[in-house]
Amino acid sequence: MNSQKIPCATINPDASADSLEAKQPDVDNGTACYSKEGYFTTEYMAREWNKLWTDTWLIAGVISDIPKVGDYFLFDVGEESIIVTRTEDGVKAFYNVCSHRGAKLVWNERGSKKVFVCPFHSWSFHHTGELRRITDEDTFHPDVVNHRPGLSPLACEEHAGMVFVHMGDNPPSLLETIGLPEGYLEAYRIDQMKVVRHVRSEWGANWKVGVEAFYESYHLHAVHPETRGVMGDLNVQYDLYPNGASRMIVPLGQPSPRMNDQQTVNEGLQMMLQDAGIDPEGFDGTAADVRRAIQLAKRERSDRLGLEYERFEDGQLSDSWATGVFPNVQIGCHPEALFLMRFLPHETDPEKFYYDTMTLLLPADDPEYCPPGWMGLPENTDVSGQTRPDTEHYLVHEDAGLGMVLSQDAAFLPIVQKGMRSRGFKGQLWGEQEQRLRHFHVELERRLTGK
Numbered sequence: 001m002n003s004q005k006i007p008c009a010t011i012n013p014d015a016s017a018d019s020l021e022a023k024q025p026d027v028d029n030g031t032a033c034y035s036k037e038g039y040f041t042t043e044y045m046a047r048e049w050n051k052l053w054t055d056t057w058l059i060a061g062v063i064s065d066i067p068k069v070g071d072y073f074l075f076d077v078g079e080e081s082i083i084v085t086r087t088e089d090g091v092k093a094f095y096n097v098c099s100h101r102g103a104k105l106v107w108n109e110r111g112s113k114k115v116f117v118c119p120f121h122s123w124s125f126h127h128t129g130e131l132r133r134i135t136d137e138d139t140f141h142p143d144v145v146n147h148r149p150g151l152s153p154l155a156c157e158e159h160a161g162m163v164f165v166h167m168g169d170n171p172p173s174l175l176e177t178i179g180l181p182e183g184y185l186e187a188y189r190i191d192q193m194k195v196v197r198h199v200r201s202e203w204g205a206n207w208k209v210g211v212e213a214f215y216e217s218y219h220l221h222a223v224h225p226e227t228r229g230v231m232g233d234l235n236v237q238y239d240l241y242p243n244g245a246s247r248m249i250v251p252l253g254q255p256s257p258r259m260n261d262q263q264t265v266n267e268g269l270q271m272m273l274q275d276a277g278i279d280p281e282g283f284d285g286t287a288a289d290v291r292r293a294i295q296l297a298k299r300e301r302s303d304r305l306g307l308e309y310e311r312f313e314d315g316q317l318s319d320s321w322a323t324g325v326f327p328n329v330q331i332g333c334h335p336e337a338l339f340l341m342r343f344l345p346h347e348t349d350p351e352k353f354y355y356d357t358m359t360l361l362l363p364a365d366d367p368e369y370c371p372p373g374w375m376g377l378p379e380n381t382d383v384s385g386q387t388r389p390d391t392e393h394y395l396v397h398e399d400a401g402l403g404m405v406l407s408q409d410a411a412f413l414p415i416v417q418k419g420m421r422s423r424g425f426k427g428q429l430w431g432e433q434e435q436r437l438r439h440f441h442v443e444l445e446r447r448l449t450g451k
């Protein structure tokens, strides 16, 4: 790598080295320009399927979606559908396919069943995977069915309120693979969070274009200029962890350094103050004081409502800790709530992906505690956590109601996808604000080549 030290922000220079907030040591990921073929061809897509998707830990869903024995949800990725179900012996995962002639066994995305009955010839299976009954079994030669063909299991583990699955034969340790420090994800208590919105929308770009756009804040000023009033897009701390994991801390509650006006408490900042329980009318600081005021107000709220925010650094109370779990996840972490975003490959088309995003809230029994306005939940959203909403599905040209910022991304990424196809485009050139992208690609390359 070049010997020149390129500056990137450190949020809290006083953070101790073992704090989750600490700036991580630099990683030398080189300066190579990667081939652009990986974004268009079905050959590369097949290689990713064989070497990556079917041989890595993937976040299948969240534990709070299957609280009771018998509860299940489906996780669809590429050409596979996987049943994740809670049994008496813990959470288990099976391929969603009947062992008789391969029909898709379970069709509802979520439900509660202790027996799955195949819609083709009514073979039935216990939710623990064992074969329960073969229809007209006396018409089968015993040699055909004597092995009692049940459902095919795959590796399945829980961590920090999420369920991970692995399709490979010898899954490595999940915790080591994730690469984030112990306690990082656990602090958010995702196991107690409830899904209040779940959207799965199809976007017109390769899944990696999605990951890349969400792994940097470099494009905010250009694609999302409205965020400039409330996001310190140039003060972002980028951190790289083992095995392709990474995060960026985006300070919220402060204007972008790209703005001339660093004084006015603009409309966006006023909304953030309000979310933290501060009346903007009575706020006598400047824009530079807002972020700190939010942190103090949330500490005070925590003391009053017993939210136990002692487990968070000050910065976690105000900022976005956008955390990437390789290969396809970004979690926007906040004390009250999080966005669990998955970038899932299309079944057949390398130039499409599914942007699957769950909004999860940590319920608190108090009327003043509500989801932050910037989470962009539609007005009629039930935020009580009592009812798990159905997943909303949208095709490429449908408005998924994700709010302005995400609609801007959904509209822009196909333009990037198309542009990269040009004979005049030679491959992506990343700066230090895009170091997470390089880190992601180094790991991807390592997985695909097996080196």
Ligand code: FES
Pocket (backbone or CB within 6 Å): 098, 099, 100, 101, 102, 103, 118, 119, 120, 121, 122, 123
């Ligand atoms: S394919 Fe399932 S019972 Fe025949």
Ligand SMILES: [Fe+2]
Pocket (backbone or CB within 6 Å): 213, 219, 223, 224, 405, 409
């Ligand atoms: Fe964006």
